Amino acid sequence: MEKQNKSKSAWFHSSCLLGLLGWTSVAVAQVPEAVSEKDFLGDMPIVLSVSRLPQRLDETPGAVTIIDRNMIRLSGARDVADLMRLVPGFRVSDSFEAGAPQVGYHNNLTTFSNRIQVMVDGRSVYSPFMLGHTGTGMQTVAIDDIERIEVLRGSNSAAYGARAFLGTINIVTRDPVDTLGFAAHLASGDNGINDARASMGWASDAGNFRLGVDRRADTGLDGSSGPDVVSRFNFRGDVRLGAADQVEVRAGQTSVEAGVGFAQAIGNAPRQRVTETSFIQLDWRRSLNADQDLAVGVSHADETNVDQFPYVLLPGLTLDFGGRASTEQFNIQHTFRQGSNLRVVWGAELRQERVTSQALYNTDETLVTDFTRYFGNAEWRIRSDLLLNAGGMFEKNSMSGDNFSPRVMFNWHITEGQTLRWGVSQAQRPPTTFEKFSNVVYSYAGVPVAATWMARGGVRPEKVLSREIGYLGDFPRLGLNLDVRVFNESVQDAIKYIGYQSPIYGEVKDFANVEDFTIQGIEYQLKCSLWRGAQLILNQSLVDSSWTDGGNKDYKPQPYLSSGLMLLQKLPGGVDFSLMYQQADATNYAGISSMAPATSRTDVRLGWPLRVGNKRGEVSFVVQNLGPAYPDFVPALNFRRQAFVMLKLEN
Amino acid sequence: MRFFLRFLLLAYGFMFYLVTTVQAAELAVVIVSSERSAAYVEAEQALLSELERGGVSRYDMLQVTAQEWAGAGALKPKLIVALGSEAATVLAKAETRAPVLCTLLPRSSFERILRTSGRKSSSQFSALYLDQPLSRQVELIRLALPAARRIGVLWGPESQAQAPALKALLQSSGLELVEASVGRDELLFPALKRVLDDSDLLLAVAEPQLFNSSSIQNILLASFRVRVPLVAFSPAYVRAGALIALHVTPTQVGLQAAAITRGVLQGKSLSATPVYSHDFSVTVNEHVARSLGLTLDAVALRDRLRSREATP
Secondary structure, eight states, X not given: OEEEOOOOOHHHHHHHHHHHHHHXXXXXXXXXXXXXXXXXXXXXXXXXXXXXXXXXXXXXXXXEEEEEHHHHHHHTOSSHHHHGGGSTTEEEEOOOTTSSOEEEETTOOOTTOOSEEEEXXXXXXXXXXXXXXXXXXXTTSOGGGEEEEEEEESOOHHHHOTTOSSEEEEEEEOOGGGGOEEEEEEEEESTTOEEEEEEEEEEOSSEEEEEEEEEEEEOOSBTSOOOEEEEEEEEEEEEEOSSSEEEEXXXXXXXXXXXXXXXXXXXXXXXXXXXEEEEEEEEEEEEEETTEEEEEEEEEEEEEEEOEEEOTTSTTOXXXXXXXXXXXXXXXXXXXXXXXXXXXXXXXXXXXXXXXXXXXXXXXXEEEEEEEEEEEEEEEEEETTEEEEEEEEEEEETTTEEEEEEEEEEEEEEETTEEEEEEEEEEEEOOOHHHHHOEEEEEETTEEEEEEEEOOSOOOOEEEEEEEEEEEEEETTTTEEEEEEEEEEEEEEEEEEEEEEETTTEEEEEEEEEEEEEXXXXXXXXXXXXXXXXXXXXXXXXXXXXXXXXXXXXXOOOEEEEEEEEEEEEEGGGEEEEEEEEEEOOEEOSSSSSEEOOEEEEEEEEEEEEEETTEEEEEEEEEEOOSSOEEESEEEEEEOOEEEEEEEEOO | OHHHHHHHHHHHHHHHHHHHHHTXXXXXXXXXXXXXXXXXXXXXXXXXHHHHHTTOOGGGEEEEETTTHHHHTTOOOXXXXXXXXXXXHHHHHSOXXXXXXXXXXXXXXXXXXXXXXXXXXXTTEEEEESXXXXXXXXXXXXXXXXXXXXXXXXXXXTGGGGHHHHHHHHHHTTOEEEEEEOOTTSOHHHHHHHHHHTOSEEEOOOOTTTSSTTTHHHHHHHHHHTTOXXXXXXXXXXXXXXXXXXXXXXXXXXXXXXXXXXXXXXXXXXXXXOBOOSOOEEEEOHHHHHHTTOOOOHHHHHHHHHHHHHOO
């Protein structure tokens, strides 16, 4: 473990690069004006190269739910996390108490849910500062910039590393070529909803570019110390450097100002927490030939948390949970095809995470974790109807040693449109910096007086052995599509917090590998066209987990059923009507060791198409949670009914 | 070593030229090629080999480039075959006694050459086109993608002329044309977006302003994103990421040009009406097809298309 004291400004890098881009110009071949044989006989660059062609849904090594741009629009969701309600097995909290709205798979929703990987355009966005949780990472992307979200349900560490312990949310933003021109939206409604966005896309000889700024604001959940305001800017530029090379530059900054804490909680008093993240990412892809691609990427991300308030029992004492973190990443990936039956991707990744927080680690020094990852995955068509996806990732972690996450998955196309999938995978999640090194000590007048978290450093990686059988059925004549997943996820050495007696401070908390538990069950997603212009999407997940909630004596492991329904209807005049209903059984609260009641939520949306000059747009009216308020995250916070109107102008 | 070989080749070429100039009156065919790049050489070789196989001596056939034609203008062959637009342009302006068969050029190039030279298509100046008839392209779409009903097309200043013919053809096949025109100084992308929004496939019609090596990236990525396959006019587009292309190879052009040449050498006249190639190829990008959930067999499609054309 190396300690450093160094900070970097992503802004410096991004402004340099943006400046460079302004001067970048790429020679473009002279295009002849008239048709000739050259148009028929000339060569063309490889565009849909081997790494650009996605796997079909019936050939992926796991169950995948895709939420596309249209579905995002029709859902009326304002956050990526809220969209995960549409994915079987996902549980969502809209609270900002732990940073930002977050999600968990298979009822693994805790204060800082960290068993899911979230990628935005190939960049891992989990927070090294906040125990690896993904809430603030999901806020780094404006919802209108998203092309689609691919959610792989089930362990995906063989491809995406340790954080993909139980699943992966892969967010793909829109190609700048699709967003040329001006776009904007304005939303206003109950609970102080006041969202705004403006985006500009332009093209030059160098490539295509997009710059967007947006804000998402409301007064927060009922009972919260709101308001919650997310402000973002994002830039993307795709530059073509000749026939075989493409460079993509992304940069952005997000500020999450959340009203957190409670009046009656002296250790969690009402305050405004400000989390600022910024990043810059550079990806270069070279098409070596029709069957080979090479991709190299570098990225840098910064995260700063300002979170402090006076401790009323001891005037002069300030409780501080702030600090900062940064991540550097370099990755190289080679994808190749051998004939029509074998496709292989392999590569390596270097990642460094740095966390600095006097408040959380009782030191001014930077805690550094280095990761070296080697990965390889092969897609082998054994027979025309049988596909094997086999691969793994070897990860070297300077904090907790080496681990290997392998996976094999067979996809058997029984008949046209009918696929059975079977596979097994193993993954390990090493502890986060906080789980390993937390040292939260409060001092008064320079004298340590109390401590809450004091890690002894003995925590090891947790492991999961995941087995699944899946079925995919596509019945185009009936307009029906079915995706079923039967799973058994056996978690060993799960990391949980435990209390112990410190000789100086009395009862304090640490993380330890204290539990083995099994998650098993079945989930499905059914899409069908009911009648003209109508589509129904139904999903259900039944999870039987032997996980126990250490601090909650009332919580008994019990089956957990969650269901979601989305009905989309095209009405005359191009009007879109959407109805969404979600229901979830009673379970534990995410933010406190206590039983949460069963919840349900109904959303409706109506969208009227607009035409302003040559631009398309939409006016929509959304009501979220038509029924009574339901508790979210902790009993004191409630998601009440809220309605808003949005005016949107498309590119 | 390379220099030595070049020297030998040049020397041989010079001697050959002298010999053929002397034997000018007996020449059967002069092949005038726009340039010496791969596709032209391939067509030329196919033409030469096929004629040789049919009994025409290599010494009765002369190959020159368009630039060299000026020096070979005194020749009196029975037929001149022009490979490519440049050669056709040179020959359109030249006063040749022998009939000229222009090939390895698309219809619009040939028609432009007729317009600019003031000539008319006749048995003295005719063509074998490189592009494929619209009817064949529509038939391929019906065979390969039977579920596609809305055919998206982008028209440019030159290709626009084909719009009425394609519209009529699609209508008679129960298909719908979704079209957008892009003017000389207009941006391609807004039109592409409009077409992709309402189409089941995008049929590429050659137009350098719209389809070129700079624009193909955006076209293919945008169409693939909305799962609208691109039906193209050359195998290079298929290699780049188009789903399928209907095209004729330079060898196929050479072989058909040889058949026409044989006819002329046997005393037949050139067809006054230019013709499309009888033979053709279908190329499929199987990876793109698989990704789109399609199974297409290029050879089977070509055979079915041929057998349909053979059946009146």
